[in-house]
Structure formats: structure tokens, C-alpha cells
Amino acid sequence: MKARSGISKLTINRMVIYYNTLKNMLEEGVEIFISTELGRRTGIGPSLIRRDLCNFGDFGTRGMGYRVESLMEWIGAILGYDAIWNIAVVGEGLPSLVLSHYYNFLPPGFQIKAAFDLDDRYHNLVLPDLGLAIEGLEKLNTTIRKKKITIGLVVTGPQDAQPVTNRLIEAGISGIANFSPVPVMVPDNIALTQINLSTYLSQLSYDLSDLSPEGSPQRMDGNERRYALG
Known part of the structure; x- marks a missing residue:
């Protein structure tokens, strides 16, 4: 396993997503997969998945893909899931x-x-x-x-x-x-x-503001706004 220096929090967040997705795949009985399948399930591009994994070592076999259980164990160790x-x-x-x-x-x-x-x-x-x-x-x-x-x-x-x-x-x-x-x-x-x-709810409300008028939220009147702001 490679050193952790320089690994961004966004990368670690994606590793958690990979782990949870692999766990679901293992429960479904999937044994081997390719990065495009993991990308389809997570919404993350296959090339980014491969770069993330390469930050920590060499996983999988070219042309044959990854073993679900082995990769899940490796990612779990990277994330500290093998400790108490x-x-x-x-x-x-x-x-x-x-x-x-x-x-x-x-x-x-x-x-x-x-x-x-x-x-x-x-x-x-x-x-x-x-x-x-x-x-x-x-x-x-x-x-x-x-x-x-x-x-x-x-x-x-x-x-x-x-x-x-x-x-x-x-x-x-x-x-x-x-x-x-x-x-x-x-x-x-x-x-x-x-x-x-x-922060997360604000990000969500910002994204929702781009919806059509039918999906727009009800706006607060002046009194409600003053109350919300304290």
C-alpha cells in the first residue's frame, strides 16, 4: 500500500463510496467486475476510479478486472476499517x-x-x-x-x-x-x-433553485424571513 501523503479528502470520500458499493455487490453475489461497472453504480467516471485506486497501489489485472472481496478488503484497510x-x-x-x-x-x-x-x-x-x-x-x-x-x-x-x-x-x-x-x-x-x-442542505437548496417553477419552493414573506434570521 502506498503512502497516504497528498491524498485529498475528496478522494477519501470516493473511497468510502467504492467500499459501500462493493459491499452491496458482494451481497449480490458479484465476484469480479470492471471499473465501468463500478462507475455505473456510483456515477463516478471509470478513469477517476482507476486513478483513485492507483493512489494506494496496484489493484486488479489488466483485461480481467477486479475481485470484489479482495478490493473491498484493501479499501477497508486503507480507511482504517480493520482497526477498532x-x-x-x-x-x-x-x-x-x-x-x-x-x-x-x-x-x-x-x-x-x-x-x-x-x-x-x-x-x-x-x-x-x-x-x-x-x-x-x-x-x-x-x-x-x-x-x-x-x-x-x-x-x-x-x-x-x-x-x-x-x-x-x-x-x-x-x-x-x-x-x-x-x-x-x-x-x-x-x-x-x-x-x-x-452546508449540505444549502448545497441542496442551491441546486433545487434551478428547477422549473413547478418545482420551486414556497417563498417566505417578510415576517417569516425576519423570524428565520432571528
């Missing part, structure tokens, strides 16, 4: 509860091992799917070290995002996934990804 990643969710009320219920959608190797909430009304509430009780932040350091947690998911309001991030780092977290609506800052030795739902 213990996760702590730190949130505030309903958003953290909703995110915790999506554990079935986590990639291989990722496990939610702890949940914390800023609102003490949720403390000791048991998340049945995870078998975890929500804890207060006073237990953050002890739990993270005891359960060897390396990734923190921040699901708070904007005013608490940076303080919670700081506390996670102080507790020994190595990576942060920030779901709050504002960016956070971390030291260079901490991995960070910012996941702002409003």
Missing part, C-alpha cells in the same frame, strides 16, 4: 440521542462506547440499542481513559462546541467529528472533521 475505533458522543439533549441511534450505520470497526450530555435531565438515561447510560461531563476523563476511547463526536449548540472539544482533547481523544453548526479549532496532532448539516 471506540467513540464517545457528547451532546445536548435530543440531537445526541438521535445520533446515538444511528450506530448501525457506523463503518466497520467503529463502536460507540460512551455517551455524555450537557443537560442533566438526560443523565442515567439508558440507550437500549447501545446498552449505555448517558453520563455527565464530570465523568468524561475517567470514562474515556477506562474505555480507551479515541474519537469524540461533538453534537452541541454553537456556544458549547469549542469547550466540549477542548475537554475531549484534554481527556486524551485523538480525533474529533464536530456536528455543531460552528467550526472548532484543534491542535495539529488532533484529527478533525467538520460535519455541518446546514
Whole structure:
């Protein structure tokens, strides 16, 4: 496997798409495929698929294609799916509860091992799917070290995002996934990804604005616009 230096986040995003598509193909009983088939299923050009794969090594046999299971295992190793990643969710009320219920959608190797909430009304509430009780932040350091947690998911309001991030780092977290609506800052030795739902919805609304008038959304009046802007 080649070194990872210089690999863009867009490339990694596509590798995730390839992995998930290969997983579906494997479940369908497909054993061997060519890049045009993967392109048809993903909407990504075959030449770009081949370039992405070449960033990490030589896959497949010219004229014969790729083996689904082997390539899926290779991509999984590139994405770190062959390791165990213990996760702590730190949130505030309903958003953290909703995110915790999506554990079935986590990639291989990722496990939610702890949940914390800023609102003490949720403390000791048991998340049945995870078998975890929500804890207060006073237990953050002890739990993270005891359960060897390396990734923190921040699901708070904007005013608490940076303080919670700081506390996670102080507790020994190595990576942060920030779901709050504002960016956070971390030291260079901490991995960070910012996941702002409003960004994706804004991209969607921008694309939808090109639809015909029949598909255009209802426009807000002046009072509604003032309310939305606070």
C-alpha cells in the first residue's frame, strides 16, 4: 500500500463510496467486475476510479478486472476499517440521542462506547440499542481513559462546541467529528472533521433553485424571513 501523503479528502470520500458499493455487490453475489461497472453504480467516471485506486497501489489485472472481496478488503484497510475505533458522543439533549441511534450505520470497526450530555435531565438515561447510560461531563476523563476511547463526536449548540472539544482533547481523544453548526479549532496532532448539516442542505437548496417553477419552493414573506434570521 502506498503512502497516504497528498491524498485529498475528496478522494477519501470516493473511497468510502467504492467500499459501500462493493459491499452491496458482494451481497449480490458479484465476484469480479470492471471499473465501468463500478462507475455505473456510483456515477463516478471509470478513469477517476482507476486513478483513485492507483493512489494506494496496484489493484486488479489488466483485461480481467477486479475481485470484489479482495478490493473491498484493501479499501477497508486503507480507511482504517480493520482497526477498532471506540467513540464517545457528547451532546445536548435530543440531537445526541438521535445520533446515538444511528450506530448501525457506523463503518466497520467503529463502536460507540460512551455517551455524555450537557443537560442533566438526560443523565442515567439508558440507550437500549447501545446498552449505555448517558453520563455527565464530570465523568468524561475517567470514562474515556477506562474505555480507551479515541474519537469524540461533538453534537452541541454553537456556544458549547469549542469547550466540549477542548475537554475531549484534554481527556486524551485523538480525533474529533464536530456536528455543531460552528467550526472548532484543534491542535495539529488532533484529527478533525467538520460535519455541518446546514452546508449540505444549502448545497441542496442551491441546486433545487434551478428547477422549473413547478418545482420551486414556497417563498417566505417578510415576517417569516425576519423570524428565520432571528
